Amino acid sequence: MKLDSKIPSGPLAKKWDKHKFELKLVNPANKRKYTIIVVGTGLAGASSAASLAEMGYNVINLCINDSARRAHSIAAQGGINAAKNYPNDGDSVWRLFYDTIKGGDYRSREANVYRLAQVSNNIIDQAVAQGVPFAREYGGLLAHRSFGGAQVSRTFYARGQTGQQLLLGAYSAQMRQVKLGKIKLYTRVEMLDLIKIDGRARGVVTRNLVTGELKSFTGDAVILATGGYGNAFYLSTNAVNSNASAAWRAHRRGALFSNPCMVQIHPTCIPVSGDHQSKLTLMSESLRNDGRVWVPKKKGDKRPANEIPESERDYYLENKYPSFGNLVPRDIASRNAKEVCDEGRGVGASGLAVYLDFEDAIKRLGKDVVTEKYGNLFEMYERITDENPYKQPMRIFPAIHYSMGGVWVDYNLQSTIPGLFVLGEANFSDHGANRLGASALMQGLADGYFVIPYTIGGFLAKVGASAINTDAPEVKDVEKEAKDRIERILNIKGNKTVHEIHKELGLILWNYVGMSRNKKGLEKAIQEIPKVREEFWKNVKVTGSGAELNKSLEEALRLADFLELGELIARDALMREESCGGHFRTEHITEEGEAKRDDNNFTFVSAWEYKGENQEPEMHKENLEFEFVELTQRSYK
Amino acid sequence: MSENMNLKLKIWRQKNAGDKGRFVEYDMENVSPDESFLEMMDELNEKLTHDNLEPVEFDSDCREGICGTCGLVVNGEAHGPLRATTMCQVHMREFKGMTKLTVEPWRTKAFPVLKDLVVDRGALDKIQQAGGYISINTGNAPDAHAIQVPKEASDLAMDAAACIGCGACVAACPNASASLFTAAKISQFALLPQGGPERKRRAAQMVTQMDIEGFGDCSNLGECEAACPKEISISNIARMKREFVGAMLG
Ligand SMILES: Cc1cc2nc3c(=O)[nH]c(=O)nc-3n(C[C@H](O)[C@H](O)[C@H](O)COP(=O)(O)OP(=O)(O)OC[C@H]3O[C@@H](n4cnc5c(N)ncnc54)[C@H](O)[C@@H]3O)c2cc1C
Ligand code: FES
Numbered sequence: 001m002k003l004d005s006k007i008p009s010g011p012l013a014k015k016w017d018k019h020k021f022e023l024k025l026v027n028p029a030n031k032r033k034y035t036i037i038v039v040g041t042g043l044a045g046a047s048s049a050a051s052l053a054e055m056g057y058n059v060i061n062l063c064i065n066d067s068a069r070r071a072h073s074i075a076a077q078g079g080i081n082a083a084k085n086y087p088n089d090g091d092s093v094w095r096l097f098y099d100t101i102k103g104g105d106y107r108s109r110e111a112n113v114y115r116l117a118q119v120s121n122n123i124i125d126q127a128v129a130q131g132v133p134f135a136r137e138y139g140g141l142l143a144h145r146s147f148g149g150a151q152v153s154r155t156f157y158a159r160g161q162t163g164q165q166l167l168l169g170a171y172s173a174q175m176r177q178v179k180l181g182k183i184k185l186y187t188r189v190e191m192l193d194l195i196k197i198d199g200r201a202r203g204v205v206t207r208n209l210v211t212g213e214l215k216s217f218t219g220d221a222v223i224l225a226t227g228g229y230g231n232a233f234y235l236s237t238n239a240v241n242s243n244a245s246a247a248w249r250a251h252r253r254g255a256l257f258s259n260p261c262m263v264q265i266h267p268t269c270i271p272v273s274g275d276h277q278s279k280l281t282l283m284s285e286s287l288r289n290d291g292r293v294w295v296p297k298k299k300g301d302k303r304p305a306n307e308i309p310e311s312e313r314d315y316y317l318e319n320k321y322p323s324f325g326n327l328v329p330r331d332i333a334s335r336n337a338k339e340v341c342d343e344g345r346g347v348g349a350s351g352l353a354v355y356l357d358f359e360d361a362i363k364r365l366g367k368d369v370v371t372e373k374y375g376n377l378f379e380m381y382e383r384i385t386d387e388n389p390y391k392q393p394m395r396i397f398p399a400i401h402y403s404m405g406g407v408w409v410d411y412n413l414q415s416t417i418p419g420l421f422v423l424g425e426a427n428f429s430d431h432g433a434n435r436l437g438a439s440a441l442m443q444g445l446a447d448g449y450f451v452i453p454y455t456i457g458g459f460l461a462k463v464g465a466s467a468i469n470t471d472a473p474e475v476k477d478v479e480k481e482a483k484d485r486i487e488r489i490l491n492i493k494g495n496k497t498v499h500e501i502h503k504e505l506g507l508i509l510w511n512y513v514g515m516s517r518n519k520k521g522l523e524k525a526i527q528e529i530p531k532v533r534e535e536f537w538k539n540v541k542v543t544g545s546g547a548e549l550n551k552s553l554e555e556a557l558r559l560a561d562f563l564e565l566g567e568l569i570a571r572d573a574l575m576r577e578e579s580c581g582g583h584f585r586t587e588h589i590t591e592e593g594e595a596k597r598d599d600n601n602f603t604f605v606s607a608w609e610y611k612g613e614n615q616e617p618e619m620h621k622e623n624l625e626f627e628f629v630e631l632t633q634r635s636y637k
Numbered sequence: 638m639s640e641n642m643n644l645k646l647k648i649w650r651q652k653n654a655g656d657k658g659r660f661v662e663y664d665m666e667n668v669s670p671d672e673s674f675l676e677m678m679d680e681l682n683e684k685l686t687h688d689n690l691e692p693v694e695f696d697s698d699c700r701e702g703i704c705g706t707c708g709l710v711v712n713g714e715a716h717g718p719l720r721a722t723t724m725c726q727v728h729m730r731e732f733k734g735m736t737k738l739t740v741e742p743w744r745t746k747a748f749p750v751l752k753d754l755v756v757d758r759g760a761l762d763k764i765q766q767a768g769g770y771i772s773i774n775t776g777n778a779p780d781a782h783a784i785q786v787p788k789e790a791s792d793l794a795m796d797a798a799a800c801i802g803c804g805a806c807v808a809a810c811p812n813a814s815a816s817l818f819t820a821a822k823i824s825q826f827a828l829l830p831q832g833g834p835e836r837k838r839r840a841a842q843m844v845t846q847m848d849i850e851g852f853g854d855c856s857n858l859g860e861c862e863a864a865c866p867k868e869i870s871i872s873n874i875a876r877m878k879r880e881f882v883g884a885m886l887g
Contacts, residue, residue: 047775050775051774051775051776054774054775065698065704065706066696066706066757066758067705067758067759067761067762067802069705069765069802070698070705070706070802072698072699072704074699074703074705074801075699075701075703084781122776122778124781125778125779125780125781126775126776126778127781128778128784128831129773129777129778129779129784129831130771130831131771131825131826131829131831131832133791133795133798133829134791135795136786136787136788136791136792137788138788139785140785140786140787140791141782141785142781142782158795161703161799164703164799164801165795165798168798171765172769172770172771173770173773173775175766175769175770176766176770176772178766179766179767187759187762210751210752239698239699239700239704240697240698240699240700241698273671273672274669274671274672276672276676276677276679276680277676278673278675278676278679278700279701281701380701380702380726383722383726383728384673384726384728385671386670386671386728386730449775449776450775450776453775453776497683497686497687499679499683500683541687542686543685543686543689543690543691543692544691544692548652548752549653549694549751549752549755550694551692551694552682552686552692
């Protein structure tokens with residue numbers, strides 16, 4: 001299969017304008033003849049549904065949440081990047097583009113990333129016009145901060161609730177279109193499969209999560225904005241219902257899946273407190289601006305932090321990376337935490353944590369300043385752990401946070417299935433091997449507000465409007481498959497709960513496909529995951545019926561897909577014989593122990609083709625051409 | 638670290654919207670004070686599943702206090718005993734010394750129970766649809782700095798916008814009023830210059846919709862503010878009332 005990324009020719013800065021001009025247009029009067037199905041109401045889903053409805057298309061919009069406003073995007077804290085250069089500190093579209101390409105360790109497409117940087121400014125304008133209450137200065141203009149190691153101040157924020165406010169902005173636009181009848185919104189409805197007719201994506205089969213009713217929706221195109229797959233690992237910072245099923249079902253129907261091994265691990269999360277743990281809570285990255293990371297020098301030192309004298313503490317990030325210190329990028333901070341814990345120097349009851357200490361910050365700045373900056377985070381930490389970070393250092397540990405990989409899409413955000421577009425975290429497009437802080441919100445909204453409204457028109461104008469009857473045999477076939485799958489699960493009546501099996505998968509992924517990976521471990525994971533999958537299909541236990549609200553059944557259906565995706569994550573990690581960004585192979589390190597890319601052999605995006613259940617998938621490559629930036633090794637020493 | 642707890646849970650079970658529903662008692666032993674209330678409920682559900690029983694259905698998603706999905710009434714209190722905290726953020730240590738907990742769903746006519754502890758809060762979305770937006774299409778926005786907003790106004794707007802739409806205000810209100818929720822949205826936009834052009838229309842339509850959805854009137858009891866996990870101020874309701882009167886006077 002030849003992958004055509006459809007990147008427009010010409011100078012980088014002109015590509016998007018040129019492309020927009022060349023795309024065919026749908027006549028304004030004809031837009032109402034088309035129906036577009038948007039799955040998801042996060043930033044990408046809500047922004048695209050609202051924008052497309054405003055243009056005149058009929059939109060069918062689905063989500064699993066009880067209200068569109070509760071999509072996982074709501075939880076984003078830190079902020080959103082844009083190249084406004086309001087602080088006059090030398091930022092530009094080019095710099096944001098360059099930082100994103102470099103931050104992604106040169107494993108993303110130049111043209112996509114440049115477009116992302118270009119439209120970043122429109123997002124801020126759009127959100128302000130919607131009434132998003134961004135933080136402001138006394139002069140009445142927008143405030144901004146630097147974030148995630150960026151050397152310019154380009155992150156806009158709304159307290160610690162930026163995702164919430166941006167999502168509520170998009171949701172308000174979406175609700176306006178619901179009222180106008182241009183969006184038909186269905187909440188507590190889950191897409192179970194994709195309907196393909198004559199090779200084109202024409203609809204989705206869904207399950208009503210309250211009544212269990214299976215129902216199909218058909219249209220002229222389908223957009224997936226269904227978020228990332230971090231929950232494959234069981235424990236992550238994602239919302240507990242976040243899942244990969246929509247993307248995975250599309251994959252099984254022919255959409256290639258790219259870079260599944262690229263997952264981001266966030267260094268500052270609250271450690272696991274016990275077997276009951278259901279999710280992990282992120283502590284804002286900003287804490288590393290003033291907190292100092294350390295562990296005892298001695299192995300197994302169980303003394304309380306305040307009894308360990310200065311000379312017996314190892315401030316390992318400051319020692320190893322003198323110029324960036326505690327502010328090294330996420331992947332490096334995470335990996336080093338794992339290393340010291342592997343050495344037996346981790347702290348807390350489990351030994352799987354490192355200290356983030358504010359004692360010096362309190363001495364230097366005073367308690368009031370620390371409270372002003374981090375008070376709400378300290379409170380949250382105390383509520384969860386029952387420990388007071390003013391008195392004893394926080395304990396933190398890395399956790400799965402974000403998936404850079406996802407469904408392969410071209411420059412138009414179209415997958416390898418014509419008429420299937422994928423937006424937001426669900427696609428693989430812009431972050432390469434590592435995502436920079438405050439760039440996911442930017443990408444989700446760029447895709448939804450400013451890219452898809454143009455590119456989908458080019459597709460629709462070409463194919464023309466046509467309706468598909470939901471009684472068509474192709475539709476009924478997919479419905480039947482979904483129904484059979486549900487019945488099969490309910491009939492197993494085994495001995496293990498969904499959570500128990502999901503934990504087993506999570507443990508394998510975390511141990512062998514987590515922060516550092518090697519050939520032996522990955523091969524083991526590829527051996528073990530099919531066993532867990534088999535166990536699931538033989539021994540899972542879901543009580544209740546399919547004709548009612550049944551969360552265990554929902555979770556079982558999602559787990560079945562994670563059990564397939566999990567193996568692909570391991571396969572992709574095994575294939576990629578280099579270290580880059582979030583993907584760290586212990587066999588491929590520099591003399592100093594840092595990630596070592598292999599640009600000669602791995603400057604490509606992997607794109608996996610599904611070949612059937614328990615069959616080895618086939619990998620295709622999209623080679624990445626770097627015309628405008630030079631590839632360099634990242635260094636934070 | 639304190640000791641594990643043994644608890645008797647009295648939980649509302651209801652098969653579906655049509656069922657009458659009833660309390661059922663469950664024993665939970667050896668509960669760690671470090672787990673969250675919802676994690677304790679997860680453990681109960683694991684146990685029930687192993688015993689071939691149907692788990693207790695309850696809603697949650699972010700489990701960090703921001704999505705507004707969770708919401709239970711524990712021992713008569715919406716979101717449990719802790720001030721300014723959603724149910725998902727309450728940990729078992731808050732119940733130290735207690736042996737019996739009663740767990741119920743939000744109870745109000747406008748939020749019908751779907752199953753067990755899960756309710757339908759769609760009425761809140763309807764209020765938002767009635768006018769909780771600024772009518773501007775994608776691509777029409779001027780440069781963000783073309784609109785200056787005084788910091789004080791912006792901060793107050795953010796205070797109101799922090800609402801997570803969980804519905805605890807309704808559950809806590811003896812009149813089952815959705816005034817705090819509605820007022821928070823009306824206030825956010827009333828405080829910002831961008832909200833100006835549609836200010837009167839918005840207030841009139843959203844308040845009217847609140848009545849249509851079957852929520853009660855506000856009689857300034859203040860229970861909503863006390864139950865709100867985001868500490869949304871009741872002063873927003875006073876502002877909403879002014880906005881509404883202003884709209885009615887033309
Ligand atoms: C704790 C946390 C903090 C973060 N902070 C930041 C930050 O400060 N800055 C930043 O840029 N990024 C941040 N991120 C990342 C960012 O929030 C996400 O990447 C982004 O919000 C994803 O948006 P989305 O629209 O792609 O998907 P989501 O918001 O995940 O939405 C997915 C939608 O799809 C629906 N859905 C899923 N499956 C189905 C199905 N089968 N059928 C029907 N509907 C379905 C869901 O209901 C939901 O509506 C953070 C992430 C986390 C976890
Ligand atoms: S689950 Fe999101 S607020 Fe409680």
